[in-house]
Amino acid sequence: MTVFLVFNVLNVREEAARGGHHLAIWKPAVWEGSSGVVFLILTPVTMALVRRVWPLDRPYLPKLAIHAGAAVAISLTHVLVAGALRWGAYHLVGDYYAPLAPLGDWPYEFRKDVFVYLAIAGPYVGWRIVRRADPAPRASPEVLEVRDGARRHFVPLTDVVWVEAAGNYVELHRGGTGLLHRASLSEMERRLQTAGFVRIHRSRLVRREAVAAVESKPTGDFTVRLRDGRELAGSRRYRHPLLAD
Structure with a gap:
């Protein structure tokens, strides 16, 4: 997550420079850092949902609908909480950030958030499959x-x-x-x-x-x-x- 956020911060700053705008590096750091914090907090929630609604078991369509709804809810939580965090960070340095500003870009944010949801849920599903197949001895197979x-x-x-x-x-x-x-x-x-x-x-x-x-x-x-x-x-x-x- 740290590597991903650092590259995002550098990319945002470079895009601003190409457009002829000087952008203090702390601003994209706050934008990206707030998003990262929210997703780290929501990761255990996503993992718990994957365990409860295992996507590889039948019936598939109802479970796909549940995970699609969860992705929407997590994306909305992301933009609202990240907006509040950015408002607080800007307030500390005497600047202003509209806390609901990310909500105005929610369709754009949602497209990215879906990939983040898949990036959390997908590897977790794979890890649990590998863990089940782990041949390390535990209890006797007859017990x-x-x-x-x-x-x-x-x-x-x-x-x-x-x-x-x-x-x-x-x-x-x-x-x-x-x-x-x-x-x-x-x-x-x-x-x-x-x-x-x-x-x-x-x-x-x-x-x-x-x-x-x-x-x-x-x-x-x-x-x-x-x-x-x-x-x-x-x-x-x-x-x-x-x-x-």
């Missing part, structure tokens, strides 16, 4: 580490019968009890596919060894009967992966 506040539960995968989406969490069903784990169902599917789990519904995974029978319906959907007698609804879209060898 799932579930965090519950300050507590950690180490759940043997052989105890988990099925997994169901629950908002921003998944619920691990083992015996007659459930345990919430903060993760998306798609993430759990990737982690558990080598442990014998298969998706039977857009919101449900089941351990193949726990399945006693599969009953088909005329619609193509099906019902999975577990060895403990419970029944789970399955979608025809996921019928083949369940029955495949």
Whole structure:
């Protein structure tokens, strides 16, 4: 961010000089520095939104709409807060800057802010993907580490019968009890596919060894009967992966 801002300051000053205007270097430094400060403050907000609304999971269009709306909100926050910071900096040196001036150039600022939003969200998505694929040993592959506040539960995968989406969490069903784990169902599917789990519904995974029978319906959907007698609804879209060898 520092390197980016320094180059922007130098470019703005050079453009002014080419136009025949002398521009004190502190002014573009304030303009660019205020923008940088705002985006540094908003970066954790953007990262939190990416975690909550993971852009690589289905459905794509609603999530794209949420991130587009977030980019608009962040851009408006940027121009308003940066304008206030510039007004304060100018006031300290006895000069004046209209705090709402950046809002008048918002369409221009928004085009730049969209790229900044992507420059924050994109590498963060890539970093989380690489982190998930990190082969560094953590817990045993047969044991799932579930965090519950300050507590950690180490759940043997052989105890988990099925997994169901629950908002921003998944619920691990083992015996007659459930345990919430903060993760998306798609993430759990990737982690558990080598442990014998298969998706039977857009919101449900089941351990193949726990399945006693599969009953088909005329619609193509099906019902999975577990060895403990419970029944789970399955979608025809996921019928083949369940029955495949």
